[in-house]
Structure formats: structure tokens, C-alpha cells
């Protein structure tokens with residue numbers, strides 16, 4: 138089975154010399170991509186995962202959007218985005234103040250994560266994108282292009298400005314009946330930066346950047362030679378024919394290490410899933426924060442915080458926090474454990490659905506950070522001594538660790554293992570997978 142489907146393309150253009158060979162990263166099936174027109178997406182015929190999209194003038198558009206994002210990002214971080222007034226006292230908070238306040242309270246691990254995911258990673262992503270795209274637009278190849286572009290892809294899940302924004306919204310709702318809240322221009326700049334970055338990501342055709350380094354492999358890579366196998370580069374999607382079972386190979390295009398499958402995927406994913414499951418207990422048993430108001434305060438766990446929100450009638454936010462902080466981590470861990478068991482048992486049950494479940498698990502995990510960001514913002518904003526103070530609790534460290542470890546767990550799982558069992562058992566022996 139060697140074919141390609143194009144979404145939203147009326148008819149497949151006839152194969153030509155520009156034909157490219159590409160393997161689906163979710164199931165490994167090798168596809169023959171015909172020349173594609175502007176705004177078309179090729180999806181895998183076996184598992185439905187998008188493989189590649191074609192966008193005209195992609196580098197130019199993404200560059201323009203990311204230049205705008207950089208300006209807005211600087212404004213968003215330079216000025217206060219929220220001011221709280223209570224009893225004649227006012228505190229203004231910048232985005233960086235969240236991490237600073239957590240550090241002051243002795244919560245440096247959480248402070249570091251908030252600093253990295255809320256500010257450093259987004260800034261690295263923006264500057265990295267400009268570093269790669271600006272020279273390419275000017276017709277030069279920047280030094281270290283492949284390393285920089287590979288890192289941008291790795292940074293993507295850890296750059297969490299949109300999750301931070303959701304944390305701001307939850308913090309705003311929580312405080313709105315306690316104090317008067319004013320939103321600053323920095324918050325609008327922050328929202329606009331998120332929108333421009335999302336538009337930039339949507340306009341980016343990653344393969345257009347990789348093609349500047351070397352063309353995507355053509356049908357010649359399929360010619361079988363004894364003692365060789367097809368391997369797809371995890372980073373740039375180049376299809377390479379290499380000696381079977383060889384070690385320490387590097388992608389000829391982007392120099393990333395070449396592996397047939399993610400290294401020790403099952404063992405690593407199990408280790409991370411079990412670690413996260415253990416951390417889940419202190420994350421929910423210990424208080425994540427304490428609200429001290431006029432000398433009185435009660436520690437709140439994640440669940441009791443949700444109950445408080447429900448008690449005052451803020452059920453949409455209560456539902457959101459419940460979903461992000463309790464449902465998502467539990468379903469993620471159960472889902473990954475189930476995928477691991479089915480792979481280890483060589484299950485052939487509904488591989489397409491299992492691949493989809495994996496993709497959902499991978500995409501949704503970062504949103505659990507919303508509670509961590511909310512705690513950071515509240516700690517920075519509500520520090521009025523005896524009148525009102527919010528102090529983070531040890532549960533926040535454990536919860537932050539749960540989110541990070543579950544993200545690492547889903548990253549270390551290789552969905553192509555789901556399909557390896559299908560190949561071994563089915564009669565479709567001629568399906569070419571990399």
C-alpha cells in the first residue's frame with residue numbers, strides 16, 4: 138500500500154519528478170506525495186494524522202507574524218498586566234513577577250518552571266524562529282540552521298503563553314469578588330502576541346525550511362537493497378536508507394540522531410508514568426496554596442480549591458480547573474498505561490483509534506499547567522501583609538512535577554509501536570513502513 142490522500146484537493150496531480158517520499162510520524166507508513174498546491178494538507182491513509190502541508194510564501198508570512206510577536210512580547214513583559222486594589226492598597230504585577238514571588242516564598246522549582254514555560258521558552262521560540270527565517274528570507278543560510286530549527290520544534294510544547302493566559306483568567310475570576318482588578322495594556326499585548334504566534338505557526342511549512350538544506354527524498358529511496366532498511370528522521374522527516382540495525386547514525390540533512398523507533402520507548406514511558414502516578418498523591422493531598430485574609434487562612438488542596446469556587450457559584454471556572462488539574466492528568470496516565478499494555482501484548486485492536494487517543498493525550502497535557510500559573514499570579518498579586526496574602530503550598534511543587542513528568546511520558550512513547558504489531562500479524566505484508 139503506497140498512496141497519498143490530500144484533504145481539500147479536488148484531484149491528485151499526476152506524479153512527476155517533484156514527487157517526495159515521506160513517512161507518517163504516527164504510524165510510519167511511507168507515502169508518495171504528489172506535488173501539492175497552496176493550502177493543502179496531506180493526511181496519512183492508515184491513521185489519519187496530517188503528514189505535511191503546503192503553504193505558499195510560508196517563510197515570508199511566518200517571519201512577518203513572528204516579528205510582530207516579538208514586539209508585542211517585549212511590551213507584554215515590560216509593563217504590569219494586572220493591578221489589584223484592596224483597602225486602599227494596590228499591587229501591580231508583571232508576567233515575570235509570578236516567578237519572582239514563588240522564588241521569594243521558597244518555591245524555586247515551581248518558580249523556575251513558571252519562568253521557563255511562561256517567558257524564557259516563548260522568547261527562545263520567537264528569537265529562534267527569527268534567527269532561522271530572517272536569513273532564509275534574505276537568501277542566506279544561517280549558521281547552525283538545522284540545530285536552531287530542530288530546537289524550535291522541541292521548544293514548542295514547553296512554550297505555554299496561552300496556558301499562562303488561562304491562568305490569568307482563572308486568577309482574575311478568583312480575585313474579582315475579593316478586590317478590584319484592573320487589566321493593563323500589557324495583557325492585551327500578551328493576548329495579541331499569542332494570536333500572532335499561533336498564526337505564524339499555522340503559516341509555517343516546516344518542510345519548506347528543511348528543503349532549503351536538502352530536498353526531500355524521492356522514489357529512488359524505495360529501491361530495496363539487501364541488508365538495508367528505511368528510517369524516517371524524527372526531526373526533519375527525511376527518509377533515509379541505512380544499513381539494517383546500524384547504530385550511531387545521523388540524519389544526512391539535519392544531523393539529528395537516526396533511530397528506527399524512539400530509544401527504549403516502552404521502558405522510559407512506563408518509568409515516567411509510574412513516577413507521575415506516585416507524585417499525583419502528594420499533589421492532591423498537600424495544600425497547593427493558602428489564602429490568608431485579615432490574619433485568618435485555610436490551606437487549599439486542588440480539590441478543596443475547586444469546592445470553594447463551586448461554593449461561591451463560579452462553576453464554569455471550577456469545571457475548567459477540575460478538568461485541567463484532575464481529569465486531564467488522570468486520563469493521561471490511564472491512557473498511556475493502557476497504550477503501553479496493548480503494545481506490549483501485541484494488540485491489533487483498532488490501531489487508528491489508539492493512534493488518535495495518543496495524539497489527544499500528547500496535545501492536551503500542557504493545559505494542566507493552568508493551576509500552577511494561577512498560583513504564581515495569585516502569589517505575586519495578593520501580598521498585602523495582614524489584609525490579604527496568598528502563599529503557595531508544597532502540593533504545588535508535586536503538581537507541577539506531575540504535569541512535567543506526564544508530558545515527558547507522552548513524548549517518550551512511540552505511536553509507531555502500535556502499528557508494528559499490525560505488520561507482524563496481518564497479511565498486508567507489503568505495507569512499506571519506516
Ligand SMILES: [Zn+2]
Pocket residue numbers: 161162163164165166181182183184185186
Ligand atoms: Zn499514519
Ligand SMILES: [Zn+2]
Pocket residue numbers: 370371372373374375388389390391392393
Ligand atoms: Zn533529519
